[in-house]
Amino acid sequence: MHASPAPSSAAPAAAGGRLPLALYALTVGAFGIGTTEFVIMGLLLQVAADLQVGLAAAGLLISGYALGVFVGAPVLTVATGRMPRKAVLVALMLIFTLGNIVCAIAPNYTVLMIARVITSLAHGTFFGVGAVVATGLVPADKKASAISIMFTGLTVATLLGVPAGAWLGLQFGWRSTFWAVAAIGVIATVVIATLVPKDRSKPEPVALRREVKAVLHPQVLLGLLMTVLGFAGVFTVYTFIQPILTRISGFGEAAVSPILLVFGGGMILGNLIGGRFADKRLAPALIGTLLALAAVLGVMTFALHHAVAAVAFVGLLGVAAFATVPPLQLWVLQKTDPAGQNLASSLNIGAFNLGNALGAWLGGAVIEHGPGLGAVTWVAALVTLSGLALAVWAARLDARPRERGIPAPQAAVADCAA
Template identity: 70%
Template sequence: MPIAVYALAAGAFGIGVTEFVIMGLLLQVSTDLGVSISAAGLLVSGYALGVFVGAPVLTIATRRLPRKTVLMALMAIFTIGNIACAVAPSYGALMAARVVTALAHGTFFGVGSVVAAGLVAPERRASAIALMFTGLTVATLLGVPFGAWLGFDHGWRATFWAVAAIGVLAFAALALIVPRDAARRDTVPLAEELAVLRRPQVLLGLLMTVLGFGGVFAVFSYIQPILVTITGFSEAAVSPILLVFGVGLILGNLVGGKLADWRLMPALFGTLAALAVVLVAATFVLHDRVAAVVAVGLLGAAAFATVAPLQLRVLEAAGGAGQTLASSLNIAAFNLGNALGAWLGGAVIDHGPGLGAVTWVAAAMPAVALVAALGSRALERRGAGRREVVAVAGD
């Protein structure tokens, strides 16, 4: 695999830490800033909505710039945003800083996915995308538990200072390793790129992404209070348990990439179904410490096994002209799912049936995503059938 893909993974690592680390800091942030756990959980939603807005806006705004320049500028925004998080004097200021940080996220992964896929042979595109996203999974394996420990011992602000330092290092890696490219003077007209939003298969792919990751984040956003309140772990024990989640993410991400390179649609069906099953099963084991830790690892594996199939499905449905925009929109869709999931989990906690029901309520979202995937396949087959009929009639 080209070394430039690993530089992209370094950027993904930094972004992954700042996105996910807040889940391990909810109790500290809520106590320090005097807000409820569900309000602290909305910091997940705020970040995700920032990604949702920033991804299409920045992708369109930077569409004619060299991709390397875009990636470096986004990493600079990311670093400045994390510094703002570290010094935020209030809940509102922290929310605003999280949103600013999030603006870089969607376009970075969207542009980075296109760059990674373009660096390898066509039959290795899903694996290249998965490798870039491995930075995100390593962030969850190492960065998030370390950030949770750092926040527990030295305060949550120290975690954001550490993440800002990661941003500086990732910026350097991008500057030194990613190949320089020219300004994109041959960029297709904007109307042609936006036309991708009229394609039913693209819209179905985006819907699958929203629903799949909505289920993940309905649970993961509240993983700390779930493990402390229901399973009975101490706050200090959450950090090493997140390591288990991270191991699952890495394994699931790599397996999902291999499966998508092999056969995309079966991989999509299988990973979404596995995610729904894991969420349902988790409901029945949360009171047992060993089983709960196993469930956390399986959730990580099932969640990120869906990433490469979902991303590649949208890229293929978009075709050449709209791939960069569609790629960024799918990252936005991941984060819209994150926002909806965090909101749904908070609603279940605040308005019933309560924290213990979050997992089984969350399972409904990937189950609906699976239905959308089946509908997408049926639509695809009908389209192929019509083309065959037209071809026969033409003969």
């Protein structure tokens, strides 16, 4: 059993032109989770050296986290279906905080991996439930923008949290970074508990079979697969951004943190652009952002050999990568029956992280067994192009009912019958 989406009590505030503070409380939580997810990229060499593991094994700490999100998102979403959404969000932030404390005191690689997985359990359900809450806080024409504002927490985490964490790890050891992230978790828990309004009504139980049926709609499944492939391309490169910058572009380790600031700035810009475009025309935004991402990854292969161009393309990668997030998330939400939106939203967050895991694994395989570190960018571009092909196919399927004169609300049903 699970709960169907209910309107938030804060929705009228958005109607007056001002976005509710609750939306920014979700952004704070997203900042904390985004920091712990991405900060390991800036610590990869230090963690590998301290725990005496290879670079590919250190990269699996990212895969382990991502797989934990992929598995934990639907399980926790279903398990917490009868709970008020605010209580779910607070509980998830407590899990997040505990997981980071264990990361900070982990005595070996195995414990660190387990701690990363514990932390990851909060991730998918937080963003899945949070995205549904965010879209319920605003009018219909602002839903993608609401998602982008919440996901701005991820982009700010990359802009500020990840470089700061990388610097902190370089100066005081990588464990100090996880202590700092645990402190962010405490702050985020308090902010969410204070600002997110209580559910206006008690969640109405919905049969799990109905939720699963909604998620199994072909357009929803295509959306989930697009997300996996799009972000697998991103993380094939981003997982190994520290060794790429130091070993190919020739930067010193101290330069990595400032360059990650450029990536984070690009993410913020891309996230806002993607939200604006998706609110206007969803399918073209989806196709356009994936095309831009594949192009950036492909050209990056050549840019990395020139210092200035490398920094510029790190920023462009941030723009292109996070411009895809609002259209990918909104596509899944719009193509899902309302009864299954919580589950579908959480599954799509899991899909982002399955892509992260596949990308980290693929990048490691290319480095260890394939053509090497310099090839990860063009391999990543090929992966993203496959996601683009699916987006074009999904858009064509979506257009068929309208071509036959079927009203938009019936389009999803028509696609199932086609």
